[in-house]
Amino acid sequence: MADRLTLYQDACRTIRTYVETTKFVGRRAELAALADVLRGVGEGRPAVVAVEGTAGIGKSSLVRRFLAGHPGLTVLSASGASEESSLRYGVLGQLMPAERPDADPLEAGSLLLDHIGVRQAAGVVVIVVDDAHWADAPSLTALTFALRRLRADGVLAVIVAPDIGDLPGGLHRLLAEDTTLRLRLDGLTPGDVRELTGLPAPAAERLRAHTVGNPLHIGALVDQVPAARLADMGRALPAPLSYTRLVTRTLAAGPLAARALTRAAAVLGDGCALSAVAAVAGVGDPLEALEAAGLLIETGAGPAVGFRHPLVRAAVYQHIGPAERARLHTRAAAREHDPARALAHRAAAVVGADACVAAELDDLAADEADRGRWSAAADHLLTSARLTPDPAMRDARVLTAADHRLRDGDAVRAAELTAQVEAMPPTPRRDYVLGRLALASGRQDDAETLLTAAWDGGAHEGAAEQLAWLALTQARGEAAIEWARRSGGSPGMRDTLALALGITGRYAEGLAFLPGDDVADAPVARGVLRLWTDDLDGALGDLARAASARAGLPHLGPMATAYLAETEFRAGRWDDAVAHAEQAVSLAADSGQSWLCCLAHTVATRPLAARGDLPAATAHAEAATRWATALGDPSNAAYAALARASVTDAAGAVRALAPLHRPGHRDGVDEPGLVGWREAYVEALVRTGDLDTAEAVLTRLEQLAEARDRAWALVAAGRARGLLTAERGRRMDAEAAFEGALIHAKRAAQPYETALTHLEFGAFLRRGAARRQAADHLKAARDLLAPLGAAPALARCRRELAACGAADQVRQAGPRALTPQEHAVARLVAAGLTNRQVARELVLSVKTVEYHLGHVFTKLDISSRAQLARRFRE
Structure with a gap:
């Protein structure tokens, strides 16, 4: 009996210690994994970690323990809250100061990226977003945008949520990538429970099995159940109470003033000043009440108060009776200086319907919509709809909310309203x-x-x-x-x-x-049409302006960036083309513009394939095919087919493009120089020996290209005609076709097309023993291909030159030695931009710009920005 009494007394002391000081146990493997990732971050390899697990499993505790074990880090932390999930940039505002509420998520992401770059001056930066599943969607979109653009930064992002599947699409895809460390927390082991509670092994194992090792439930039972009951193996443990019941029991045990203060804090939210909470609660001595309120903690200066865990606040709030909850919200509204917040409290105080409050929310939504804050406007309308007594008006507000979310580019949240809209009477x-x-x-x-x-x-x-x-x-x-x-x-x-x-x-x-150049409106459509009419200089100007703009409809930026990359590819600016194509892919995904994804991936495929980077090009071609299949329209099918043809041999290109060859004319798809499938198809047909089909395809291409006066298409058609007639043994016709193509090439001003024409003409002449003429064309091709980095075509060109007996002298120094991202950075630095300006232009972090610039200096054997500018001028 004495031993049993001692056991009970020891257990009581241990549990008392647990209540007074939260104890962290176990998770050694997870802490080691985080430490390993942090070491890589310190070496300039940014990383993203997802910490997942059910409520109360210890996700937040793990992160706190990890940070406590690594002092000296710069920590930017934020936490989502269920009642603030509609507060635009509520989470982002915790990560960075001076956030612009009128910014679109991509612009906000750029601002966050800039802020991260500034904070890295002090060392490694750790971004922690707790309860990310409750974070507002614009903040998560901006965060995803920024994290995808970290390349050489000392940045570790830790995203905490019950399951990444609960997060928006862009962030979910980022966290699901193979490069992301995912830590899924399970329950504590029996040893952990024993270390946490001090219970003997059998009692610890029983408690672990009873709670499935959930630290929160273990702690709750330790709080609520007497020590003797936990340690006595002869008595059955009570069933685990829901978290709400446990919290409300603790609340009920406190003094009246403490209960009132706790409930008022639940209404006002974490971080509110104690004086404000006390005023709403009607408590005269808030400090004494706070000391007695076991569920509240001080969270800042002032003092401010909050809860130990978001679930605590939720449990307290749910326990408040409807009449008292309405009174507290009404008091909070009377004290609130911000009209929007006051209106939110008034709306929360309504039980049932209230046409007046609903009308005020409708007006607030209209004001937000006038400012282009579509997401906030939609949230206000949905609250208004909930309070609207008239069914027709209620439906109208829900419909407008769905429309606003679509205008905001938030197709995912808009789709959440589908079932509600479908249930409405047909109109x-x-x-x-x-x-x-x-x-x-x-x-x-x-x-x-x-x-x-x-x-x-x-x-x-x-x-x-x-x-x-x-x-x-x-x-x-x-x-x-x-x-x-x-x-x-x-x-x-x-x-x-x-x-x-x-x-x-x-x-x-x-x-x-469309308006002319002197009007800033409509640069995207004007730029695309200029691209299609071979006005590459005009297209570059329009599309560059549109791509760098952070305003307008959500799809304009990604669309402009994709077509800008296509224009740069045709103009021979391949480093810029690769950089912008990758950016277009990311922007389309981040903004939810699925219809652009196939185009963006196809545009990314072409310069990579032409440079011989087949793994990267093939990945983009496969992605383009997946998107084309999902979208199911002719344009995207054509783009995907062209992407697949770009990463395979002639026979594979024929297989990819053959389905596009059909009777009739399809707008856009069959227009010469837009998708360009006929231009690729006819050359593949010639190389595989299907000359009759090639003749039919080429004849139609020539007719349309001449009718439209499309220089680029005429170059490709002339080159294809030269290949076809050469295969049929008509040498004079072939030579005339190649020469005609080169005449059109002067007007088209597209280096790659011109180089390919010189290459094919030179190869044709070499086979006819006209080696001197062949060498002239082959050298012209080489001089165009080398700066582009078109490795496969350049290798063939050199083989042809060797067969002609001509020396291959190509300068090896120069910007072509750079990677696409290095070239993009170098070009802007050479133009006089600072590192920070370059970071903003390319939507990178300053650290990444510094990293790339260091490689540029090494590769070009220079040591100053002035030398870099001279090299680019040369």
Whole structure:
């Protein structure tokens, strides 16, 4: 009996110690893994870690323990909260100061990237986002944008959530990558429980099995269950109480003033000043009440108060009766100086419906929408809808909220409203919103049916605008033109109409709808049309301006960046093309613009394949194919086929492109010089010996290229004609075709196309024993290919030169020795930009810019920015 009493007394002392000082046990493997990652971060290898596990499993404790074991780190920390998940940039505002609430998530991500770069001056930076599943979506989008652009930074990001599957798509994809360390926390071991509680082994094992090792439940039972009960193996343990019941029991045990203070804190939220909490609670002596409130802790100067765990606050809040909760929110609203926050408290105080509060929220949503804050406007409307007594008005507000989320580019959160919208009575407005949701998710057939029904029902301009864009993405130019003209002539439809005219070959007419260079409006559509008409200088100017802009509709930046990369590829600026193509892929994914992903991956494929980087090019081609399959329209199918043809041999190219060869004319897809599939297909057919099919494809290409006066297409067609006639033994016709192609090449000003034409002409002449003429063309090809870094074509060119007996003298020094990212950094530094300006322009961290610049100096054997500028001028 004495031994048993001693056991009980020891257990009581241990449990008392646990309550007074939270003890951390176990997790040695996880701590070691984090330490190993941190060592790599210290060497300039940024890393992302996901810490997952059920509520109370010890995720936050693990991170705190890890940080405590590595003093000297610069820690930027934030935590999501369920009641603040709609607060735009609530989490981002905890990570960085002076956040702009009107910024779009990509711009906010750029600002965060800049802030991280500044903080790295003091050493390694650790970003911790706890309870990320409760964080607001714009903050997570901005964070994902920034993390994807860390290359050589001493930055460790730790994302804490129950499961990464609960996080938005962009962040989920980042955390699911193979390079991310995922730590999934399971329950504590029996040894851990024994170390934590001091219970003997059998009792510890029983407690572990009873709670599945969850530290939070263990702690709760230690708090609530007498020590003797835990240690007495002769008595059954009680069933684990829900966390809410355990918290409310603790709350009920405190003095009246402490209970009132705790409930008021639950209404106001963590970090509120104690004086404000006391005023709302009606407590005269807040310090005494705080000392007696076992669920509250001081969280800052002032003092401010908060809860030991977010679940505690949630449990307290849920335990408050509806009448008391309404009173507390009403008091909080009366003391709140910010009108929006006061209105939020008033809305939370409503039980049932309140048309007046709903109307005020509707007005607030309208103000937010006028400022372009679509996400915040949508959240206010959904709250307003909940309080709206009239069913028709309630439905109208939900529909507008869905539309706002789509305008914000947030297709994922917009899709959350699909079931609610589908349950509404059929109306044109309902069909319109469902059609937009279907279009955003890639269900093009459903989108067309719903949007057409909306148009027929009277939802004119919006439905016509979406149908015009749908027809444009499906390469149905005439339909897009018709719908655009029906839409009422909005600025967005002017761009759509211009592009629709372009894909039908009416380029001049399309450009006539757009303002000139002296007007900043419509640079994307104007730039794309200039690209399609071989005005590369004009296209570069327009698209560079549009790509660097941080305003406008969400899809404009990624779209402009993708077409800018295509323009740079054609213009021979391959380092910039690779950098911008990779950026376009990332921007399309980060902004949820799925319809752009196939184009972006295809554009990324081409310069990488031309340089011989087949692994990277193939990865992009495969991604383009996946997106084309998901989207299911002719344009994306053509882009994906071209991407696959770029990474294979002639026979593989024929297999990839053959499905595109069919009767009739498809707008955009079959236009010469847009996708360019015919140009690639005919050369592959010649090389595989299918000369008759090649003749048919080439004849159609020549007809269209001449009718449209497309210089680039005429170069490719002339080169293909030279190859085809040479195979048929008509040497004079072949020579004339090559010479004609080179004449068009002077107008097209596309170095790679010109180089390939010189190469094929030179190879043709060498086989005809005209070695001197052949060498001239081959040297011209070599001089164009070498600066591009077009390794496969350059290798063949050198073999042909060797066969001609010509010396191969190519300068090896110069910017071509740089990687694409190094070249992009070097070009901007040479232009006089500071490292920070370069970081902002390329959307990189300053540390990454410094890393690349160091490699540039080493590779070019220079030591100053002035020398770099001279090298680029030369």
